[in-house]
Amino acid sequence: MRYSKMYEALTKVLEKDEQITFAMTDVTSRQIELWSLMFKDRAPWINEDTKSMGLPSAISSELARLITLEMESKITGSSRATFLDSHYQKQIRKLRQFTELACAKGGIIFKPYVTENGLATQIVQADSFFPITFDDSGNITRICFVEQFRKANSIYTRVEYHKLEGTRLTIRNRAFKSDTDGILGSEISLESTERWSDLAEEITIENVTKLPIGYFKVPLANNKDADSPLGVSCFSRGTDLIHEADIRYSQISWEFESKETAIHIGESLLKYDKNQDKLVYPGGKGRLYRAMEYSQGAVDKPLLEAFSPDIRDTSYFNGLNQQLRRIEFACCLAYGTLSDPNNEAKTAEEIKTSKQRSYTFVSDCQKALQDALEDYIDAMDLWCTIYDLVPQGSHRVSFIWDDSLVVDTEKERQTDRSDVAMGAMQLWEYRMKWFGETEEEAKKAVGMNDQTALIDDMTE
Structure with missing residues (x-):
């Protein structure tokens, strides 16, 4: 499915019914299509002469690793919370993979739904959903999801349309059949395809405050379409630089082959x-x-x-290395992530600034991902209530993110040790912070319980 072509086809079909004006533009739709192709090493400039370095997937993978490194999250509080957590953990185990896809294409949606066996979750990538409207808080209020499959020479497309008006949620399903890629074709009934025969054409749900989805978008502004409310790829600002890097890499390959x-x-x-x-x-x-x-x-x-003949490898590799450093800067990566770490910035201030740029972006992504996961949990809770899957009950969700992404942990620990040595920090406070002990456990470990009891007796 070509995203830009499907965007045009959906616009024509939906405008007839509801006079819809998409929040996204054809500029953004072409960008999403380009990011998707780059991630698959199928960028428009890749050919026999220009090879791919695989930079888009490498950048997305590294950022996803940093974002989800040692991340922990769970739902607690009741039997419903236990039920929700059992489904939630299935997605958490694959969260790094989902985050990589979101980083590459600009966003991803966690979309829970009800099956005969209970709850399931559909992970919808950015090139398979089409946001239509957003509210003043930046939440999606209308959206289209597209699902396709081929059978013989025909292409079947299902358009799932979600609309939130006030507190009323409307979900519609429509099916289309076409013999040509890039167009929806003629509309058919859902019952005419076995795959979608059990789906309702339309359902309405009252007392809903937000769409039952979790939308994670990369927290970067769109420098090609500044008014777009959608997320952008983590390498969106380095597209042209990546193109040039692929050319440099291909020149190096030819230099070795020709010599x-x-x-x-x-x-x-x-x-x-x-x-x-x-x-x-x-x-x-x-x-x-x-x-x-x-x-x-x-x-x-x-x-x-x-x-x-002599190979001019030094000059070529120096040129490529400088190009990689430009890409690192444009994609919020620390120097040395893609480029040669031996040629990394040498001054302490340059190193600190470079790493802080990466850490700040990763921290912003973690906050955006947490918001999306909280919305996803609320969506699961909504379906549990509507279909009475499990008794009502409160739930709490906790998140633990790896602080070492933003803070130099070893340096902070050494500082705390110095504070303990000079008396500015109590040893039991140090144990609570770094050993994960409670105040009682920490004080007992350093022999303070007897002293505390004596003070309490004197006070009484």
Whole structure:
């Protein structure tokens, strides 16, 4: 499915019914399509001469790793909370993978739904949903989800339309059949396809405050479409730089290939094999030898000549390394993540600034992801209530993010040790912070319980 083509097709179909004006523009739809292609190493500039370095997937993977590193989250509070947590943990275990897809394409949606076996979750990537309207708080109020499959020569498309008006949620399903990619084709009934025959054409739910989804979007502004409320790819600002890096990388590959050692040998020195209709090279090493025709004469080249020119690798790699540093800056990565770490910024201030840029962006992504997961949990809770899947009950969700992404943990620990040594921090406070002990456990470990009891007795 080409995202930009589907955007145009949906616009034509939906405008007839509800005079819909999409919150996104054709500029953003083309961007999402480009980011998706780049992530798959199928950027428009990739061809026989220009190879891909795989930078989009590498950038997305690294940021996803930093965002979800040692992340823990769970739902507690009641039997309903236990039920929700059992489904929630299935997604948490794959959260890094989902985050990588979101970083690459600008966003992702956690969409729970009810099945015969209870709850399930659909992970919808940015090139499979189409936001229509947002409220003043930036929450989606109308959206289309698109699902497609092929059967024989036909393409079947289901459009799931969600609309929130006040506190009324309306969900509609429509199906289409086409023989041409990029268009919806003619509308068909849901019952005509076995895959969607159990779905209702329309349902309405009252007393709903937000759409039953969790939308995680990368917290970056869209520098190509400043008014767009959608998230953008983590490498959106480095698109042109990545294109140039692929060119540099391809030039290096050609430099090594074109300068490969060879022996130029006169054809007269080679044996001709009639059965194979070709010249036979010494030892069968056809890659090493290149047959040449030499005319007779005193000034002719020798019949054997080594070809082994110098490779200009240093200049090429220096140029590529500088290009990678530009990409790191544009994509909120610390220097040395993609580029040669031996050539990383050397001054303490440069290193601190470089790492802080990455840590700040990662922290912003963690906050956005937490908001999305909280909305996702609320959506699961809504479906549990509507379909009476489990008795009512309160639930609380906790999140633990790895502080070392934002703080130099070892440096902070050394500082706390110095504070304990000079008396500015109590040893039991240190144990509570770094050993995870309660105040009672920490004081007992440092022998303060007897002293505390004595003070309490004196006070009484």
